[in-house]
Amino acid sequence: MIDISNLDSHIFDALSQTSDNMYIYIADLERDFSRWSKPSVDYFNLPGEFIENTAKEWVQHIHPADQHIFLEDIGRIFEGKSNRHNCEYRALNKYGKYVWVRCQGIVERNADGSLGLFVGTMMNLGVNAKFDQPTGLYTFHELKKQLPAFISHGMEGAVLLFDVDRLQRINDILGYLVGDEVLQRLGQKCQSMEGVISYRGPGGKFYCITTEKSENALDRIYKEMQKFSVEVPREMNLEIQLTISCGVAFFPQDAEDFETLHANVEYALEQRKWDVAALRSFPDKCTEKRWRNSDCRKCSVSMLPIIAEGLHWYTSLW
Numbered sequence: 001m002i003d004i005s006n007l008d009s010h011i012f013d014a015l016s017q018t019s020d021n022m023y024i025y026i027a028d029l030e031r032d033f034s035r036w037s038k039p040s041v042d043y044f045n046l047p048g049e050f051i052e053n054t055a056k057e058w059v060q061h062i063h064p065a066d067q068h069i070f071l072e073d074i075g076r077i078f079e080g081k082s083n084r085h086n087c088e089y090r091a092l093n094k095y096g097k098y099v100w101v102r103c104q105g106i107v108e109r110n111a112d113g114s115l116g117l118f119v120g121t122m123m124n125l126g127v128n129a130k131f132d133q134p135t136g137l138y139t140f141h142e143l144k145k146q147l148p149a150f151i152s153h154g155m156e157g158a159v160l161l162f163d164v165d166r167l168q169r170i171n172d173i174l175g176y177l178v179g180d181e182v183l184q185r186l187g188q189k190c191q192s193m194e195g196v197i198s199y200r201g202p203g204g205k206f207y208c209i210t211t212e213k214s215e216n217a218l219d220r221i222y223k224e225m226q227k228f229s230v231e232v233p234r235e236m237n238l239e240i241q242l243t244i245s246c247g248v249a250f251f252p253q254d255a256e257d258f259e260t261l262h263a264n265v266e267y268a269l270e271q272r273k274w275d276v277a278a279l280r281s282f283p284d285k286c287t288e289k290r291w292r293n294s295d296c297r298k299c300s301v302s303m304l305p306i307i308a309e310g311l312h313w314y315t316s317l318w
Contacts (some may be wrong), residue, residue, distance in 0.1 A: 003036035018080040022126040029078075029107065029115035040122065045094040063090035063098050069202075070103070076168075078115070083107045083118060086176045088202045100141070104176070132200035134180065135187025135205055143199040143207055146259050150209070151251050157211040157248050158218060161265045162225055164204030165243040165273070174238070182232055182242065196221060208267075213250060222246055245272050 027033065034054040041049050044061055051057050055074060059067050063318055066089035085105040090098040105120025109247040112211035121229060129139050138146070149158070164170075164183065171179040183204060188197035195217075198206040229242040247268030255261040 013301045021126075023122040023124070024121050025105075027118040027120075029118050030110075032069065034118075040055075043093055043124075044091060045077065061092045061093070069253070076172075077107050077118075079108065080113070082172050084171065084176045085118075086171065088125070091122075094198055100129065100139075102184070120193060132187065134184040135190070135200050136191060137187050137200040137206070139197050140199060140201050143201075143209075144258055146197075147251070147261070151256055156213065156250075156252065157209060158213050158248055159261060159265050159271050160208040160221060161201070161247045161249075162208070163245050163273075164229075165245055167204035170240065170242075174240075178236070179237070181236065182238075185235065185309070186228055186234045190225075190232070193221065193224055218248060225241050245269060247272055 009149055023037050023043070025034055025036045027035070030053065032054055034045055034051050036049055036051065038049060040046065046061075047057065055071075063071055069087050069089045073085055076082040077085060083106060085103060085107075088100060088102045091101050093099050102123045102125055103120060104122075105118055107118045108116045109297065110116045122125070125139070126141075130142055131137065132139050150157070167179060167183075172180065187198070187206065190196075190208070193208070195210055195212055197209045197238060199209075201207055206225075210217065210221060212218070212221075225244055225246070229244050233240050233242050247265050247270070249255070249261055249265035249268060251261055254264050
């Protein structure tokens with residue numbers, strides 16, 4: 001029989017009842033044994049308050065497309081790269097619906113550095129949460145609802161996807177509280193941009209929708225976000241260089257449905273991150289021209305870099 005004395009606490013019981021949308025758990029990572037608050041057991045239809053093989057059990061409740069998010073983040077703890085757990089993903093509730101949750105926790109290591117107790121919280125962000133609490137921006141769920149509505153009403157425009165580069169490194173070196181504040185300040189600054197509707201995405205991602213599609217207009221939005229990336233570290237007295245990548249897709253010409261359009265802008269962002277080193281090494285216009293005419297153009301969705309005053313971002317073109 002497993003000893004549960006280190007997981008048994010009246011404080012745990014009391015905290016478990018303090019919120020309807022916040023769930024707590026505590027785990028002995030060395031033995032892979034955990035205790036979950038009774039509200040979480042009920043809401044997520046868990047097998048019981050005490051669970052063995054915790055990660056294996058819990059990952060079954062995570063949306064298949066999001067499981068890698070949880071596994072990669074928790075893997076950093078087991079690999080000794082971090083003592084903090086912080087990620088967002090969709091989890092299946094007892095009603096058969098996937099809800100977004102923000103999972104955060106901290107591990108206490110033993111004197112020899114081995115894994116000890118892990119304490120965490122899980123906030124239920126809901127199926128249709130309209131606003132992101134830290135930033136005040138619309139949520140990703142609202143983007144999924146609003147963008148198709150815009151297209152169905154005949155609106156034309158662009159979706160810009162911004163992503164904070166090396167966010168995990170910021171979290172590892174400066175701590176998750178600092179990383180969270182960086183994202184919070186960036187999100188709050190996004191509200192000041194004119195002609196743009198901004199949304200908070202998962203991790204360090206922000207989406208912007210605009211009806212302006214000219215290169216100058218999109219470059220203005222990009223430069224404004226780059227300005228924010230300089231202002232935030234300065235306001236927080238951080239000696240870091242905060243960089244942000246961007247991908248762009250146009251509607252309705254790139255796609256008229258959300259999933260395809262979102263896949264296009266995600267691809268544009270990832271292509272930008274993967275190929276930015278090559279872009280910065282263009283020695284002349286001829287090399288750039290050859291790249292533009294390369295096999296990348298033969299893909300169903302091809303990526304063209306727009307290069308203006310040293311700023312690099314990608315558009316998705318059919």
